[in-house]
Amino acid sequence: MIIKSLELENYRNYESLNLELGKGTNIFYGDNAQGKTNILESVYLACTTKSHKRSKDKEIVRFGLDESHIRLILEKNGIDYKIDMHIRKNKRKSVIVNGMPIKKASELLGIAKLIFFSPEDLNIIKNGPSERRRFVDIELCQLSKSYLNSLINYNKCIDQRNKLLKDISFGVYIGSDAFSAIDVWDEQLAAYGTAVISERIEFIKKLNEIINDINNSISERGEKLELKYEPSVTIENYAEKLKNSRSQDMKYFTTAVGPHHDDINFILNGIDLRKFGSQGQQRTASLSLKLSEIEIVKKIVNDDPVLLLDDVLSELDSHRQNCLLTHLGKVQTLISCTGLDEFIKNRMTIDKVFNVDHGKVSLNSIND
Numbered sequence: 001m002i003i004k005s006l007e008l009e010n011y012r013n014y015e016s017l018n019l020e021l022g023k024g025t026n027i028f029y030g031d032n033a034q035g036k037t038n039i040l041e042s043v044y045l046a047c048t049t050k051s052h053k054r055s056k057d058k059e060i061v062r063f064g065l066d067e068s069h070i071r072l073i074l075e076k077n078g079i080d081y082k083i084d085m086h087i088r089k090n091k092r093k094s095v096i097v098n099g100m101p102i103k104k105a106s107e108l109l110g111i112a113k114l115i116f117f118s119p120e121d122l123n124i125i126k127n128g129p130s131e132r133r134r135f136v137d138i139e140l141c142q143l144s145k146s147y148l149n150s151l152i153n154y155n156k157c158i159d160q161r162n163k164l165l166k167d168i169s170f171g172v173y174i175g176s177d178a179f180s181a182i183d184v185w186d187e188q189l190a191a192y193g194t195a196v197i198s199e200r201i202e203f204i205k206k207l208n209e210i211i212n213d214i215n216n217s218i219s220e221r222g223e224k225l226e227l228k229y230e231p232s233v234t235i236e237n238y239a240e241k242l243k244n245s246r247s248q249d250m251k252y253f254t255t256a257v258g259p260h261h262d263d264i265n266f267i268l269n270g271i272d273l274r275k276f277g278s279q280g281q282q283r284t285a286s287l288s289l290k291l292s293e294i295e296i297v298k299k300i301v302n303d304d305p306v307l308l309l310d311d312v313l314s315e316l317d318s319h320r321q322n323c324l325l326t327h328l329g330k331v332q333t334l335i336s337c338t339g340l341d342e343f344i345k346n347r348m349t350i351d352k353v354f355n356v357d358h359g360k361v362s363l364n365s366i367n368d
């Protein structure tokens, strides 16, 4: 797929913006705080309904105003999709695709495939498990409707179960048999949770088929990188572990076991990179993970995703920059950066260069 055009109205520091994007590499450069990330965020939001920064709608609307619009045209398999997103400060956002209102985020996720890459992604191994789960969730939600469904229902069950535990403890629950009420939630939790676990197992397996070669092409040391899924419970012991943790759960009104506590380990030559990896090893493995993600999306959806690279090139040394840029291939990429040195150094083929200055974007001639 490719994004053909982007239009913003009262979006963060943009009063109005109209852009025609190139099919290959599009560079947005400018000083700090000019609006580069805002452009990438708006593209991500229009295609996924969520901000990559987890910003709330009311934070996105231009200061002092009540509503924003994003209008984006993307082309996929020769068909144009016109996405019209209306963001309001105090109401739910609405999304219209080709004139038809859509009700669920999954309808949008089914159309567009994006990969967002920011400097924080290079810390995914160093950071806590929730970041690693978030990576898997974001990816799988784009790739699998059933995963998205299971995850939404799983999270709802967790909320309901935790609320019930609290209600029981405070005497608010007036059902005759509190334990059988928890049983009902446990059963549903285990059903959705099992679905989440099995798709995570498959996803990690797919990543493992490619990540090692990619990691070796970057580090050139012949080390073996492997991802290891560390589930909080297995499909086999799920029900039992849930039961065993019940008395503790009733005390803290939380659910102590289940896929919302999973982790993924990165093993390099048998060593746990989370604990013992050097910063360089961790960053190389993180970059490999991101590049594997591109390959997996390409393979599964049989189409190229659009890449959004927010200021990552300046975070990488020139060897790693080169590895990333070679992997981009013909994929449409939107890159934000403060300078153009990296591209000149790496002799990149660039489609369009935009200068971003105080919420205004101008197209530069490539030869400038």
Ligand SMILES: Nc1ncnc2c1ncn2[C@@H]1O[C@H](COP(=O)(O)OP(=O)(O)OP(=O)(O)O)[C@@H](O)[C@H]1O
Residues within 6 Å of the ligand: 011, 012, 013, 014, 030, 031, 032, 033, 034, 035, 036, 037, 038, 039, 059, 060, 061, 062, 063, 311, 336, 338, 356
């Ligand atoms: N809701 C909003 N309304 C108006 N302006 C906003 C809003 N939210 C953020 N901004 C402004 O947008 C600007 C930041 O834009 P952005 O994060 O895109 O900058 P950037 O060009 O990516 O900078 P950097 O190079 O530092 O990453 C800031 O000046 C900020 O005040």
Ligand SMILES: [Mg+2]
Residues within 6 Å of the ligand: 036, 037, 038, 310, 311, 336
């Ligand atoms: Mg930025």
